[in-house]
Amino acid sequence: MDAYEEDWARRVARRKAQDSRRARRRRVGALAVVVTSAAVASGVLILGRAGLAKVVVHAKPVAPLVHPHLWATAVRPEPLAVSRARAVPILIYHVIAAAPQGAPFPGLYVTRGEFAAQIHALVHAGFHSVTLDQVRAAWRGGGRLPPRPIVITFDNGYRSQYTSALPILEQVRWVADENLQLAGLPAKAGGITTREVRSLIAAGWELDTQGYSHADLTALDTAGLRFQVAGARTRLRRLYGVRVDWFCYPSGRYNPAVVAAVRAAGYVGSTTVVPGWARPTENPFTLPRLRVLANTSPKTLLNQIANSRYSPDPPSSYLPAA
Numbered sequence: 006m007d008a009y010e011e012d013w014a015r016r017v018a019r020r021k022a023q024d025s026r027r028a029r030r031r032r033v034g035a036l037a038v039v040v041t042s043a044a045v046a047s048g049v050l051i052l053g054r055a056g057l058a059k060v061v062v063h064a065k066p067v068a069p070l071v072h073p074h075l076w077a078t079a080v081r082p083e084p085l086a087v088s089r090a091r092a093v094p095i096l097i098y099h100v101i102a103a104a105p106q107g108a109p110f111p112g113l114y115v116t117r118g119e120f121a122a123q124i125h126a127l128v129h130a131g132f133h134s135v136t137l138d139q140v141r142a143a144w145r146g147g148g149r150l151p152p153r154p155i156v157i158t159f160d161n162g163y164r165s166q167y168t169s170a171l172p173i174l175e176q177v178r179w180v181a182d183e184n185l186q187l188a189g190l191p192a193k194a195g196g197i198t199t200r201e202v203r204s205l206i207a208a209g210w211e212l213d214t215q216g217y218s219h220a221d222l223t224a225l226d227t228a229g230l231r232f233q234v235a236g237a238r239t240r241l242r243r244l245y246g247v248r249v250d251w252f253c254y255p256s257g258r259y260n261p262a263v264v265a266a267v268r269a270a271g272y273v274g275s276t277t278v279v280p281g282w283a284r285p286t287e288n289p290f291t292l293p294r295l296r297v298l299a300n301t302s303p304k305t306l307l308n309q310i311a312n313s314r315y316s317p318d319p320p321s322s323y324l325p326a327a
Contacts, residue, residue, distance in 0.1 A: 092282040093140050094310050095156040095294040101169040112298040117169045124173055126303030134179035136211040137251045141273060144285035157181040162190050167201040180209040184253035187237050188218045206247060213251040214241055222263045235270035260322040264290045279323055281316035291319040
């Protein structure tokens, strides 16, 4: 265990000890969260954007995918911290399913079990999910973050993000960011539907975009860039009634012209695939993220997050193979 992990282990232990003392003093445990078997069978308690608890009812009982002993930890209100200088890791996920035979990019498939185990480990390590909007508000002095914030992003708009990732995150009252592309991933090809996107938004997820069709933006002219970047934002805002303030570069490819087009379209920032933690001192239009690939164990993921904390800022251009 490195110094980084030891530090957070001490914080988690100290927080548990404080909670135990409060419980003994108050006996009743007025702030404890009680999850009954009936509630688990009929719905999941989640937290919306406004911080109000609500129950999402499922037609069928949902088997617990995150260990029950984590529920109380996950739903306990977390003390907020001054956040203007706080660095935040941002994770990238794609498909939450096993890779089919012959899949062109099998590394982008994280199985449902792997994802549940990773979320289990993140919760146990003291992380709490937030959205990019919440991070920006905290950096600008308009809000605060939990002591160990993390952003979970999903790219492209695969249906498994709704069918598999959403139930797992709901069990620990976590939210995520959906980077939706408007075209290029129809439902018959495993894409998410409009109704399902609305369900993600209702569950507290933030809607952002990768543009209209996941095109290589660095190869487009001015009109093409405007269509992919500004056009996608306008369409999504009208369709879903949300701000769509963040852009995600398709395949991570960008250059100064692409960054300028994103800025001109009214986005407040954008994310890359360059590894590292997002910091308020960085260019908000080139925020780094950490890609989570197939067969990543919980321990490996925690090490990946810890080891990338002090990575260099992303460059002004990034042109990996499309």
